Amino acid sequence: MTITASLFISVVIISFLLWLGQLIRKHRLAIKYSLYWVILSLVLLIVVWFPGILGILSKVLGVYSETNLVFFVGFCLSLWIIFWLTNTVSLQSQKIKKLTQAIALIENKEKRDDGSD
Structure with a gap:
């Protein structure tokens, strides 16, 4: 380079x-x-x-070329980030569902209390 x-x-x-x-x-x-x-x-x-670190690392790991190592590591990092974001979205979705249900219960209770007056 x-x-x-x-x-x-x-x-x-x-x-x-x-x-x-x-x-x-x-x-x-x-x-x-x-x-x-x-x-x-x-x-x-x-x-x-x-840049010599990449060459040493590819030799130690038995990867044919430095470029292949870069693409492989990039691919693995991309998959890890996608999985991590999917997990985060899933957890947020569950929290939103619980909050929505809690708000609906509170609103329903308020309607019942206002109607009983």
Whole structure:
């Protein structure tokens, strides 16, 4: 990778980290959701600054080329993120259902109380 490409990618990643910090500071993104993005960004910065690490890692894991390793790790991370988000949506859906039922019961009780007066 050329020095220009490394610098450009580093600037993009650092800009992303700064933007992520702004979102957290303005309470538009929870820290627990941003932690994974911060870790991933830092790992990417390390790989950009020290590209030999990727070659060593691919040899240790027995992967034919560095590109295949990057695509495989990206694919696994994408699947993990999709599963995690699906789980989060499922939990939120259950909570919304319980809240809706609780509100309906409260409204029904209020109607009965108003009708008995």
